[in-house]
Amino acid sequence: MLNRKWSFGLIVLVLIFGYVLLRFFSSTVRIDDLVRQMEQSNTEDTSLKHVVLIAQELDNPFWREMQQGADEAAAKLGMKMDYMGPIRINPPEQMKLLEKSIAARPDAILVQGINDPDYDLLIGKAIDQGIPVITVDADEPGSRRLAYVGTDNREAGVRMGKLVVKDADGSGRIGVMIGSELADNQRLRLEGFRSIISATPGFEIVDVRSSNISRIGAAKQAEAMLKEHGSIDIIVGFSALDAAGILEGVEAARKEAVQIYGFDDLETTRKSISQGEVMASIVQQPREMGSQSIRLLDQLFKGKKLSAHHFIDIYILDREHIKSGGSGR
Numbered sequence: 001m002l003n004r005k006w007s008f009g010l011i012v013l014v015l016i017f018g019y020v021l022l023r024f025f026s027s028t029v030r031i032d033d034l035v036r037q038m039e040q041s042n043t044e045d046t047s048l049k050h051v052v053l054i055a056q057e058l059d060n061p062f063w064r065e066m067q068q069g070a071d072e073a074a075a076k077l078g079m080k081m082d083y084m085g086p087i088r089i090n091p092p093e094q095m096k097l098l099e100k101s102i103a104a105r106p107d108a109i110l111v112q113g114i115n116d117p118d119y120d121l122l123i124g125k126a127i128d129q130g131i132p133v134i135t136v137d138a139d140e141p142g143s144r145r146l147a148y149v150g151t152d153n154r155e156a157g158v159r160m161g162k163l164v165v166k167d168a169d170g171s172g173r174i175g176v177m178i179g180s181e182l183a184d185n186q187r188l189r190l191e192g193f194r195s196i197i198s199a200t201p202g203f204e205i206v207d208v209r210s211s212n213i214s215r216i217g218a219a220k221q222a223e224a225m226l227k228e229h230g231s232i233d234i235i236v237g238f239s240a241l242d243a244a245g246i247l248e249g250v251e252a253a254r255k256e257a258v259q260i261y262g263f264d265d266l267e268t269t270r271k272s273i274s275q276g277e278v279m280a281s282i283v284q285q286p287r288e289m290g291s292q293s294i295r296l297l298d299q300l301f302k303g304k305k306l307s308a309h310h311f312i313d314i315y316i317l318d319r320e321h322i323k324s325g326g327s328g329r
Contacts, residue, residue: 048080049107049301051294054097055085056112056137056213062240062264062286066136069290070110077298082106089213091116098122108132108297110290113140113148115184120144132300136289138185146300149293151284152311153185156263157192157238160282163316164197164234164261167279171202172259175225175232177246179213179239189238189263206232211242218245219252226253233258240264243278265317273319280318288312 053070055063067083074081084101086093091114099122101109109126113119113135120143123133127144139148164172174197178186190208197203206229211218218241226232226249235250235258237243243262250258262269262281272278289312296306 048078049297050080050082051108051110051297052082052084052101052104052106053110053136053290053293054094054101054112055083056094057089058085058087060240061266062137062284066286066290069287069292070294071290073291073294077294079107079294079297081294091119095119095122098126102126102129102131105129106131107301108134110134110136110293111140111145112136113138113143113145113184115140115182117142132297134293134296134306136293137286138183141184147296147306147308147310149296149310150289150312151185151314152309153188154192155311156282156284156314157189157194158196159192159314159316160189160236160238160261161193161196161200163280163282164236164259165200165203167259168203168234172204172234173229173231174203174205175222175229175235176205176208177211177218177221177235177237177239177242178208179211179242181210186238193236193238211237211239211245213239213241215241215245215248218242219248220245222246222249223252224249226250226255226258230255234261235259236261238263240266240269243272243281244268247272247277270317270322273317274322276319280316283315283317285312285314 051074053067057063063085071081084097094114095118098111102122102125109131111133120140123140123143123145126133133145135145135148137150176190178190180186194205197205207225209221209225211221218237222235222245235246237246240263243260246260250260260278262278264281265283269278269281273281292310292312296310300306
């Protein structure tokens, strides 16, 4: 019997190891294939400027919108766009894609900042080889990137704080969900939010947790937050999947009258706002981020100098504006 259990355990370990190995090789092969496509596109038409956009997550709706904006602008301005990214959020794979992209020698690279010293070095490597790098969505302020295009994330946090204070009845005990403790955009949103809440009598941030940019993670953390701090009556989410996850967590904790605020304009968030389950969402404009990045590169290729920051407007989406057919305020 003992030998059978040992054999079974050994088989399970072998299967797990094989799965991990398969995922590793699959990721490596996919990255190499993307780079081969890039190199081929470089030789197809040398008159076209070749730009690479590396997403945080390949099929994330936010990044697909940014890709569309970049593609449309690139087509108008005579550029060739390549879009790539990890299947699931994976900063080490983003770094590998950046490294491989540099080796393929495109004319420019658009990347999301991930707040990593090794990433900073890679961006510097690209600059040293004459490849301009622009950060989008999240900045990499310690790097030598030429410009940042995206939301003024601290101001977005300030807007969220003012919205929460305005909607509440003079007081609130608040839970905050951020996508990642390492991401510069999440840190800045929390910083801006704190600046308003800490200066407003009657309001207090009780707990801050990370969803790991996951709906499931947001649900688990929201439920745990509410069970630990039963007095929380407001929960704010600062990444796109947080609102839907927070709503599930509130339901799992069997709490009523918890006001939920989200970020971005996903279909699930919009539906929850329409049904009165989520109060409102701060909405970014990823399509404009992609388009503006390409327009800036066009200026750069023509010899113009870029300013360091290019902020894209945000707006507030709530039930009233969805009902009226407007996009937000």
